[in-house]
Amino acid sequence: MENWTQIFVTEFIFTGFHITRGSGIMISLLLVLMYVSTVASNLIIIVLVWIDHRLHSPMYFFLCNLSFLGIWFTSTIVPKLLSSFLLDNSISITGCRLQCFFYFFLGTTEYILLPVMSFDRYVAICNPLRYAVIMSSRVCLGLALVAWVGGFVSVFSPYFMILRLSFCRSNTINHFFCDAASLIHLSCTDTTLLDLMVFVTASVVLISSFLLIVVSYVYIISSILAISSAEGRQKAFSTCTSHITVVTIAYGTALFLYAKPAKTDSFNLNKTMALLTSVVTPLLNPFIYTLRNKQVKEAFVDAVRKSRLSQGLEKDWDS
Template sequence: MNSTMVREFILSGFTDNRELEIFIFFMLLGTYILTIMGNMVIIVITLVDHHLYTPMYFFLRHFAVLEIGFTTSTIPKALANMAMGHKSISVSGCFIQFFVYFVLGTTEFFLLAVMSVDRYLAICNPLRYSTIMHSQVCSLLVLCSWLGGILLILGPAVVLFQMPFCGSNTINHFFCDNGPLIKLACIDTSLLELMDFLIATLSLIGTLTVTIISFVNIVSTILSIPSSTGRQKAFSTCASHITVVSITYGSCIFMYIKPQGTSKFNFSKSVAILNVVVSPLLNPFIYCLRNKQVQDALRTVCRQGVGFWKKSM
């Protein structure tokens, strides 16, 4: 079998109805722009406001960078295909999209676990927090998150890239997801599917376990605080993170923690919209709306921007 027989893939996208596709295009474009703007706001305010020079916001800034990269790995290509009326992607382009998408997504899981441990230390061990979570440790944890994402995805990516694709070239998705892509291979893929399932379980369930253990200890510590004001203040520092974790892990578990072929791709496509489009859009708003420090920093930056604009006029 010759793997060069397929020179490009066809992404089926969202619909064959052109009018509906145009509507989806504008909805997706607006959502993507808001996602980039929202996460850029998080990056900017955590860089310019010295009150946010803490480990929590250091991790949040890197998470916002990941969110921008994660949604950018799929949405611009989907928008371009809808705008130009064709749905093709080269084999190399498909594999690059696959690799970037899964590396960034897996890195997010590790970083969310790190952020959970950070909140655990801040609330459950406040006296030693600044000693443990100094800048070098924070940078090392971010680096390890990236390395974990790359190393976990590298093996399956190399195996998939070497597989022959010589039959149908239509991917039933709006991006090069692993399930629909594996189904197009000309050889037995059961070993790769098992590998993908195990890696998805490790990266999702493993990091989620760390997050759950951290938050169980956090809740236990918060409930032991005698003051209701103190309990509310402590809970408010991690409420946003709990919300983001719920959205991110919920959508990914539905998509990937299942043996291949146990659910229809159309369902996975719908859940992927939540994972790739909605979650990166909501995350910055969740952190801003539920965090007074971020709100204050945002107001300060806006006032400084208005003042600078008036002086320049």
Template sequence: MHYNRMDLTNSRETENQTSVQEFILLGFPGTWYFRMSLVVLFSVMYMLTILGNVSIIALVWTHPQFHTPMYFFLCNLSFLEIWFTTACVPKAIGVMLGTSQTISFTVCLLQLFFFLSMGSTECFLLAVMAYDRYLAICHPLRYSSLMNSTIIVWLALISWLCGFLAISVLASLISRLSFCGPNIINHFVCDIDSWIALSCTDTSLIELAAFIISIIVVVVSCAITLVSYFYIISTILRIPSAQGRQKAFSTCSAHLSVVTIWYGSITFLYVKPTAQSSLDLNKTINIFSTVVTPILNPFIYTLRNKEVKEALAKAFSRM
């Protein structure tokens, strides 16, 4: 049996393209003290994130006065934040400790899928929460009929389904990429920009798909949120009494704070036509969406809400 030189070359190229079966996460290079400081910081913030979001879910579950659409969506958001940060932070801590820097192709793809899916779901949930506040403030007499138990369950379910379905398309495309080396990911998580930078195959289709999905998920959900708040602020400004305006604004100020932080970071990271940007800068900005925002959500919603603070104080006094 005879093989020509072209066949042998193609065989070697195919073998090289499928040779990378695992990646090495670089994390944050630096001195041992710098990395240990980050480990402590990430660990404390992760524990506070879990504690804060679990406390919100338990509080709403055990107190009937919080069985309202607003707190139902807040529970969904808290549940999402628990898994969103769990998909990234424990692995990041292992990377910085130097005990878990390698990650297989399959696990890396799964982390990317859940990381982006839950991030997309958060965009839709924040838009739904803004719409809920719009109905509560702009149409208070019709609010109970417009936001009944069936509708809120469907809105939450659609948010989760849309978030995961949108990223399923992108994950399917990414799974077809080939990697010939190097296999070092300049990040603490499996981020899409890092995958595109390492791939030795054409990534133009994936970059286009990622841009279109980002536009659909981020821009559309952000537009719904902004339009809702435009009508909310317009309605609040027409309230004659200063006390009435303050009370109305207090019901949505916490959500507005979370929205500003969240959309500010993810718009920079994902709404761009190409992935060829600074991976070091992306890694730094990603800290806000993966570590900072999940811990801020429970504190912002509780510290700005008098009812929640009182209920928490009573719960801790009993304990």
């Protein structure tokens, strides 16, 4: 039997990445640039969809949800990561628990939202004549609520068990944020059930949502192949390429990070993959969805043009 010295933990210390202070400053500047770009690009999409009637459709409504998720998700990690590099690498136990909750709640919500978005593409391509009827405002709102509520319900039980953990080994977290695996690793409580619950929850969410996406795209590809003209097939497929790219990135990283027992050790690799999902992916998503999207580009150009025109009129009025 192992004997642990009981300690009263009021805060945790992040070890983060083992780098020099000079490197930390350089990385912090890069993180600030990426964070500002992430928030700005996702916020631009939300504003454009809000103000431009051409973007008032189910696809862009769900894209707004994804953009909002991206802002909230990266804001859960990056500000504290910057603080750890430049100021203080500690976090209160309450702050740690909240960060852990929002990281997994928002991450799970995204993996439920992605099959919802694939269903939207399925209806648009396989049932174009009934698209407006099937994807009504009420249905879209309901599907979005399913994603958000589903994310909350999925993580509630594991998170409740995390709240009950006691710590008697150390208060040093070998990571740059509070994730479940790190807290489980520090706990002196029997975490067998929690390990299993985290593994099962992550696996069920990932596998079930991925299968729904696969089924949707089986029907989508079948419908696209049935289109007689090459131009029609290319146009139909182009509406799905952005979503396929995001799905590939999201599930590729998530399968590595979560679909394994929580105590499986490979912390340095875990840190790298977590940094990718929390910083890089939310930055890439808006660009992936807009680079080949003519409607969003036109809406952005029109918004910039109207803004310049408004500024010109204000200057003329002041003069």
